[in-house]
Amino acid sequence: MDKSLTGKTAFVSGSGQNIGRSIAVHLAELGANVVVNGSRNEAACAETAALVEAAGAKSLVVMGDMGKAGDVTRVTDSALAEFGGVDILVNNAARRPYKPFLEMTDEDWDAVVDLALTGAFRTTRAFLPGMVDRGWGRVINLTGMKAIRGYFEGAPISAAKHGVWGLTKALSMEFSSRGITANAVSPGQIRKDDATRDDPARAAAIPAGFMGTSYDVASVVAFLATPEARFVTGQMIAVNGGETT
Secondary structure (H helix, E strand, O other), X not given: OOOOOOOOEEEEOOOOOHHHHHHHHHHHHOOOEEEEXXXXXXXXXXXXHHHHXXXXXXXXXXXXXXXXXXXXXXXXXXXXXXXXXXXXXXXXXXXXXXXXXXXXXXXXXXXXXXXXXXXXXXXXXXXXXXXXXXXXXXXXXXXXXXXHHOOOOOHHHHHHHXXXXXXXXXXXXXXXXXXXXXXXXXXXXXXXXXXXXXXXXXXHOOOOOOOEOHHHHHHHHHHHHOHXXXXXXXXXXXXXXXXXX
């Protein structure tokens, strides 16, 4: 097995289940130690950490809401104290509530944008200095095809994920010359981890003829994290079975 990430440490927000969990485990399989993060389900995060360790890597579970400034500081400080630095940052945490735009409150908007966009900014700001010092790093942001296309009754997540894409491009322009790449991965229609089969109606709308799995997304994220992806930066890679973005 390729262990090209041996000696590296990854931080994956929202990694208690589904796509985040698959990313954490895949990075561990490549040799990276992984900081597992979630905001509510500590048992699920512990399960992810156990899978990371079963892959032969070290893990650390740090619970916290990455949409809250105080939690971000505590979580990132804990990660740095344990591993000394984070080399691979995967900003995956997000909320996707749906509500008609004219019924939306400031609180509805802030809850989504603070996590998906401002949280990504704060977390990246915390870990980037170490990447700069070491001359190597990976920032990988999860966007989402539907978010970029525009969610029906989902204005906050669409706006936040467009912002994350803009953040990705800006980071690439500023830090690629320092050995740090910044990319986005945009999942299409992905089955939940506990789904044993595709939704037929959704699968029929995908050119590939089937829904993706969290492993499909994690495989792309893992590649972007490796040294082999050094010339890939400032990109948004769609993992969507051929659906147009």
